[in-house]
Amino acid sequence: MTVKEIVEAYLEANGYDGLYTCDCGCRIGDLMPCPCEGCDKCEPGYLRTEQKGDEHFWFIGPEAEASNEKDQS
Secondary structure, eight states: OOHHHHHHHHHHHTTOOEEEOSSOEEETTSOSOSOOSOGGGOEEEEEEEEEETTEEEEEEESSOOSSOGGGTO
8 A cells, every 4th residue: 555545544434534734635535636745744634615705615624514515425
């Protein structure tokens, strides 16, 4: 197994949706896509959604929402 596969298995086994830092976030299935050297600072997180005007977007954060988007897909 690769480190990426081990991390993904851990996240799934513990109910997380992905990884995040103060600068970025990524979801299970597309972990660590950025070329940043700060992946060692990433923490497990939960999928969050937010709407600003007509725009709807997602991010990974430290706490799960009451109705998590992953449960709707």
